Amino acid sequence: MKRITITDVAKMCGVGVTTVSRAINNHPDINEETKSMIMQVIKDNHYIPNNSARNLKRADSKTIAVLIKGITNPFFNQMIKVFEEEIQRKKYSFFLQRVDENQDEIDVAIELEKEKRLKGIVFLGGYFSHSKEKLTQLSVPFVLSTIGMATEFTPSDYSSVSVDDLKESYKIVDYLCNQGHKKIAIIAAPMDDVSIGKLRYDGYKKALEDHGIDLDLQLVRIMKDDIESYTMENGYVVTKELLASKEDCTAIYAISDSLAIGACKAIFETGKKVPEDYSVAGFDGLDIGFYYNPSITTMRQPVKEIAEETIKVLFDLINKKISHTHKIFPAELVVRDSTKSL
């Protein structure tokens, strides 16, 4: 099956390629009749323009790319939907690009920017520890969404929209303490995580401190790095170990809802109950936390608002209305059935 090009279409119609191009791209300077004639021929012959050629020639393209690291993370599911809606509402097209766990998202972004003549980029997931020099290689506006950064980084190099992971993490641990828990284990990220993993852990430490509870390193359990991070499986394996160690604790704070669910399963398997024997709390506000039995106490991130604001900031950046900004949304403590007061 030979490929049919714009030239072929032009010949069939007995017009020049320019005219065909005009018809395709809804240019004004074209006779309505010739246009509809051309469109008919195109339809009949199933002609589809080659995007590579278009992108090559075009100077810009009204597309926003969303780069997402860890596409399996259910937390991103709802966000993607909102991104798509918002971007299309602005009459831009939306392009979702998965980036591999061990790929550099900036490299991917630069490549894509050239290929698709992007107007803007949203980064989702990952740690995002890049040098300023690297960042400046991106010549289109970009926004980090729900990628909390340790504050030592100078925030003037990029824009972001997220919750204050440290503060919100503090809140839920604070809640646990107020319920009378003193021995609170945490399922945390490996220490090389300088992003949300570190921030949530810091919030945990600070809350304990403020309640006069000494940090017990035996209760700090790190996700396995040979299992995908933040997953149910990881929470399950880590909690099994914790339980087996006979370490004394009344509550487990998992830094994601998925981890929390894995923790619950591990608890059930040892014949114990949630929350009767152990209170379990998560973070994120995933749907499954509501459907789980018991439903999971968590900090709910306002995903919809975050996603909407991300796009708003991005377009403000594109339209040069603003310089770099950092929007922080509050999370909400959702108390459900997986925690009890002592």
Add this chain to the structure above:
Amino acid sequence: MKRITITDVAKMCGVGVTTVSRAINNHPDINEETKSMIMQVIKDNHYIPNNSARNLKRADSKTIAVLIKGITNPFFNQMIKVFEEEIQRKKYSFFLQRVDENQDEIDVAIELEKEKRLKGIVFLGGYFSHSKEKLTQLSVPFVLSTIGMATEFTPSDYSSVSVDDLKESYKIVDYLCNQGHKKIAIIAAPMDDVSIGKLRYDGYKKALEDHGIDLDLQLVRIMKDDIESYTMENGYVVTKELLASKEDCTAIYAISDSLAIGACKAIFETGKKVPEDYSVAGFDGLDIGFYYNPSITTMRQPVKEIAEETIKVLFDLINKKISHTHKIFPAELVVRDSTKSL
């Protein structure tokens, strides 16, 4: 920031563009020294080739695209991982393209095929009710993965790898019947679903029939079409209605695990228990089914095997080793805690 092209690099290096191209593409006919010199210049200046130009010029490209409809479906998560591994093992590159719920996947495929000079395509999700004429517009090999088709369709137009949805669905309902259940409700797909939704429903009907149980339309509950299909929320809402209708039943068969979990939640909310008051069974074999409380009885699809075979079939097609084939894998009945015998 001016864009830097291959010509710029060539000038900087004092060589021709061909030589630079050779360096980039690991061509053999190039002096090692000039090559490393060029690569150094490229690195220093952060030159990144424009993919649109490459794709435009290249005749073919060793890329396989996976088009997926309903990317939020957790069932696809594991498959994607396997696809990526397998494709990279064959030294091809992997491209994941999301297709919108109301987009025509064939159109997307054709466009992409031109743009990226694809070697092959995998379709995941959706109903895939396309005419033969439409199918022939695709000029590269493709395979439908886990997209069961009603058998009236002539299978000589495409290849597929999946389970026998009708047969496996029959098995789990048969199991329920053997456990003494006679009033088995089903959470099924809308009747315009001619794919797995219909097949699984047909399996249910056949199993009941073989057990001499009359089909009770009051127990056939259809997913809401204003809620995303096959989701926990949908199962939850539908089950709430079922329960409120006071219809008599002892078991609920949901045609996906996510639906089953939603069903459980609805049951809990009315103060009833699973499996004591209602047995609940799902389909797919999602991880969450294991972690849920109670763990969910389900038909586990061998996702890894299916994904691997999909790629194998695709490459056989590409290498012209075979003509269209349809591989069927057996699913496995996994009895867990959400069902009991009467």
Add this chain to the structure above:
DNA sequence: TTGTAAGCGTTATCAA
């Protein structure tokens, strides 16, 4: 081992 030059399929410029 290297370089020149001809496309790949579009869109944009400019003249008709």
Add this chain to the structure above:
DNA sequence: TTGATAACGCTTACAA
């Protein structure tokens, strides 16, 4: 309102 024609940035004969 139309149509040549020149790019866009790259790969690849072909020639050197």
